[in-house]
Amino acid sequence: MVKALLIRVDGTVSDITIDGLDDMQKAIGGYIEAVYLPLRQMGYIDEEGKLKSKPVNHLASAIFDNPSDVIAGDMLVLGDDGEGGNADVDEKFIFLIRKTISNMMTDLMQGEVQ
Numbered sequence: 794m795v796k797a798l799l800i801r802v803d804g805t806v807s808d809i810t811i812d813g814l815d816d817m818q819k820a821i822g823g824y825i826e827a828v829y830l831p832l833r834q835m836g837y838i839d840e841e842g843k844l845k846s847k848p849v850n851h852l853a854s855a856i857f858d859n860p861s862d863v864i865a866g867d868m869l870v871l872g873d874d875g876e877g878g879n880a881d882v883d884e885k886f887i888f889l890i891r892k893t894i895s896n897m898m899t900d901l902m903q904g905e906v907q
Contacts, residue, residue: 796881798870842866
């Protein structure tokens with residue numbers, strides 16, 4: 794079992810435990826597609842998220858940081874063990890997620906104030 798983060802479309806971030814492919818697919822609601830993230834972390838998304846018209850996950854898309862693409866649906870984040878397997882999500886990455894949320898909220902609040 795590995796410690797993971799689940800980044801939902803609504804912006805909530807949950808600590809969850811994953812025990813294999815079935816758990817990963819249940820967490821994101823479909824067949825998994827891997828995307829590379831900062832700090833040697835792996836994101837797993839529904840490979841048919843866009844085809845299923847799942848809503849854009851703005852937080853996951855900001856972390857993915859690919860200007861030509863967005864994440865549709867929830868994203869599961871796991872660490873990379875360096876040998877092709879998964880590991881616990883890195884604490885530095887969890888800090889990065891929380892910082893990104895804080896920055897997005899600040900931007901939102903400044904937009905509402907102006």
